[in-house]
Amino acid sequence: MPELPTLAQVAAAAGVSPATASRVLTGSVRVTTSTRRQVHDAISRLGYVRHRAPRGGSGRRSDLTVAVVVCEPAQRLFTEPFYARVITTTEEVLAAHGIPLTVMTAASTASTVTTPQLVSGAVDGVLLVGARDRHPLVVTLAASGIPVRSVGRPPDGVELPYVDMDNYDGGKQAAEHLLLGGRRAIAAIAGPPGLPASRDRLEGFIGTLTQAGMAGVPVAYGDFTHSSGVHAAQWLLRRMPHLDAIFAASDVMAAAAVQTLRRAGRRVPDDVAVVGFDDAPVARRTSPTLTTVRQPVEELAALAARLLLGSMGAEPGAAKHAGGNPTLPTELVVRESA
Numbered sequence: 001m002p003e004l005p006t007l008a009q010v011a012a013a014a015g016v017s018p019a020t021a022s023r024v025l026t027g028s029v030r031v032t033t034s035t036r037r038q039v040h041d042a043i044s045r046l047g048y049v050r051h052r053a054p055r056g057g058s059g060r061r062s063d064l065t066v067a068v069v070v071c072e073p074a075q076r077l078f079t080e081p082f083y084a085r086v087i088t089t090t091e092e093v094l095a096a097h098g099i100p101l102t103v104m105t106a107a108s109t110a111s112t113v114t115t116p117q118l119v120s121g122a123v124d125g126v127l128l129v130g131a132r133d134r135h136p137l138v139v140t141l142a143a144s145g146i147p148v149r150s151v152g153r154p155p156d157g158v159e160l161p162y163v164d165m166d167n168y169d170g171g172k173q174a175a176e177h178l179l180l181g182g183r184r185a186i187a188a189i190a191g192p193p194g195l196p197a198s199r200d201r202l203e204g205f206i207g208t209l210t211q212a213g214m215a216g217v218p219v220a221y222g223d224f225t226h227s228s229g230v231h232a233a234q235w236l237l238r239r240m241p242h243l244d245a246i247f248a249a250s251d252v253m254a255a256a257a258v259q260t261l262r263r264a265g266r267r268v269p270d271d272v273a274v275v276g277f278d279d280a281p282v283a284r285r286t287s288p289t290l291t292t293v294r295q296p297v298e299e300l301a302a303l304a305a306r307l308l309l310g311s312m313g314a315e316p317g318a319a320k321h322a323g324g325n326p327t328l329p330t331e332l333v334v335r336e337s338a
Helices: 007-014 018-025 033-046 074-078 081-095 108-119 136-142 167-180 196-211 226-239 251-263 297-312
Strands: 066-070 101-105 125-129 148-151 162-165 186-190 219-221 245-248 273-278 291-294 331-333
Touching: 007 018, 007 033, 018 033, 033 136, 066 081, 066 297, 074 081, 074 101, 081 101, 081 125, 081 297, 125 136, 125 297, 148 297, 162 167, 162 297, 167 196, 167 245, 167 273, 167 291, 167 331, 186 196, 186 226, 186 251, 219 226, 226 245, 226 251, 245 251, 251 273
Parallel strands: 066 101, 066 125, 125 148, 148 162, 186 219, 186 245, 245 273, 273 291
Antiparallel strands: 291 331
């Protein structure tokens, strides 16, 4: 049986010192992006797997620990409904197996605090939420050997198993609905461009409008918060005073757009139709109620948690599916706003 590659061999293949290779694996900020990429390329070529200290105990499920890691600042956990829904569902799945859940946040600037805890053997599996481009924790986890399942497609070039929604088709459905409603002066409020789900929603939306002969659709970018939705809607109204439809990549931003339009004297949906994305509780509380694209958040989180448990050996029935990357369908829900 061939010997597994060592960290020293990885360092030699990457042309760096073992200390530098070690800093890459622990997410240190004292490593340049190019060096980090060299080390991870070497890890991939050699098939290096980080050795983890053995856990005490009998190996029963009650000895396992899973962390949900949200790649956002901590305050977003309390303002973004999506994260609360993911965490609640994940906790229910794990509780049925007697496995405790740890919740951690890891904004890019704070990843040096989070990363060592995750790669040192403190947890047995990680459910990663909101993985973005160039996030140092994401590439470190991909090379760590720890069982990881991403909730949502990870950034391009990062090999992590995931469960996703069909965000592209969701954006497409929103565009088709607005076109069928006779809307022609259409704009979009997109999410963060570094988030794959945001890009997919926007590409599905813009691509459908382009095929219908609508080029140069104005796009404002937000971060899924109410305030960013307000600023984006204000910018669109200045850029396109006669717009008659807005697609927002989250219901929170869509609700903010409705509020902004009302303050500007524009009626929804008579003057401007608004379509959101999520089917979060706010969609039913907004006046008028929001037409939106429903994403099955609870189903997504439950499936991701079960597949993670399968890769950890804690749910044998899920293990045979643990290598796939399921994509769940989205669905347009028509209410009053469009």
